[in-house]
Amino acid sequence: MRILIVYYSTYGHVHKMAEAVAEGVARIDGAEAALRRVPETLPEKVLEQMGAVEAQQAISHVPVCTVDELAAADAVIFGTPTRFGNMCGQMRQFLDATGGLWAKGALVGKVGSVFTSSATQHGGQESTLLSFHISLLHHGFVIVGLPYAFQGQMRIDEVTGGSPYGASTIAGGSGERMPSENELDAARFQGEHVAGIASRLKD
Template sequence: MKVLVVYYSLYGHMHHMAEAIAAGVREVEGAEAVLRRVPETLTVDILEKMGAIEAQKAFSHIPVCTVDELADADAIIFGTPTRFGNMCGQMRQFLDATGQLWQQGKLVGKAGSVFTSTATQHGGQESTILSVHTTLLHHGMVIVGLPYTFSGQMSIDEMTGGSPYGASTITGGRGERMPSANELAGATFQGKHVATIAQKLYR
């Protein structure tokens, strides 16, 4: 059973979350986690001006996803940073290219889940995840979130991401904060939860 983890990362925050998601998937017997990046739409010049080139070297080995790979997966977990409370443009453009899959019903019945990051604590984590859910529902996917059995999302010991909509992390206004242990634990929990649900659907 293949679980595809498709994400966009600019400075590495979402890459770290994606790795934690994949680790959770692998905890389920018979589940294979496959990491893929969505295509970049920014030019090298823009990326250099944003100071992202060096950070992206850490995950440049992750292959870029093709639309056809979505159809081959048994479950798909999407990761996108927020852009004004919505998914990033790179993820939007990638999903906009899935019209043929929609016409053929290739994603109907597959488990679908989302994780995200925002600069601030109230920067649109839930609305960003919901913005992706809309597309997944149009594809007929079975939405899977992050249940409250992951108690870390109820913690008040630290400023932390995580909600029943999905795992998330807070990056800070300049991207200086990497995912905390609690946020990574939420991502791992979500990966395992999605793989468990997907396995039931697969059977």
């Protein structure tokens, strides 16, 4: 069973969450996680001005996803940073190229899930996850979130991401904060949860 983890990461926060999601997927017997990046749309010069070149180079070993790979997967878990309460432009452009799959109903019945990152605690994480679900519903995905069975999202002793809609992390205004262990645990739980549901649907 193939679980595709498709994401965009500017400074490495979403990439780190994606790796944790893959660890969770691996907890389900027979499930194989495949990490994929969506194509970059920003010119090199802009990435340099953003200070993102080094972080991009660090994840350059992750293959770039093609839309056809979505159809071959049993489940797809998407990761995107938040951009004004929505998915990033790179992810939007990638999804906008899936019209052919939509026309064939190629993704109907597959499990779909989303995780995200934002600079601030209330920077639009939940709206990003929920608005992303709209695209998944149009494709016929069976949407899976992060249930309260993951007790880490009940914590009030620390600032942390995570909601019923999906795992998330808080990066800080300058990207100085990497995902906490609780946020990584949420990503692992989500990966395992998605893979478990996909396995039951496949059976």
